[in-house]
Amino acid sequence: MKVLLDSCVSTSAAVELRKAGHDVATTDIFGADPGDRVILAFGLANTRTVVTIDKDFGELAVLHKQPHCEIIRLVDIPTAQQGGAAAEALANHGTELLGGAIVTVERSRVRIRSAHWPR
Numbered sequence: 001m002k003v004l005l006d007s008c009v010s011t012s013a014a015v016e017l018r019k020a021g022h023d024v025a026t027t028d029i030f031g032a033d034p035g036d037r038v039i040l041a042f043g044l045a046n047t048r049t050v051v052t053i054d055k056d057f058g059e060l061a062v063l064h065k066q067p068h069c070e071i072i073r074l075v076d077i078p079t080a081q082q083g084g085a086a087a088e089a090l091a092n093h094g095t096e097l098l099g100g101a102i103v104t105v106e107r108s109r110v111r112i113r114s115a116h117w118p119r
Helices: 011-019 036-045 056-062 079-098
Strands: 002-005 023-026 049-052 071-074 102-105 110-113
Touching: 002 011, 002 036, 011 023, 011 079, 036 049, 036 056, 049 079, 056 071, 056 102, 071 079, 079 102, 079 110
Parallel strands: 002 023, 002 049, 049 071, 071 102
Antiparallel strands: 102 110
């Protein structure tokens, strides 16, 4: 899958996701941080799943109804485990993600908020 890592996700996660066969971009492509709205819009325009630890993406998508791509939010996942956690979410929940879901990965559980709009 095509992935966009937010600046808050460890750089080692990019290495792990690439090893797992994913096409990974990071927010470094923007130079300075463009803000969450721009990152979501870029992900949608380029069909990239946004991987973040920032809850603001979900708020923009759900509360503010900003059109968005798929989102994986990593909650309290140690830096060294972020790549593996994201890769596992992509492998196990790819169908839901391709449908525009928000997948929240925590240490002991995974929550999926399905999209309520056609992709």
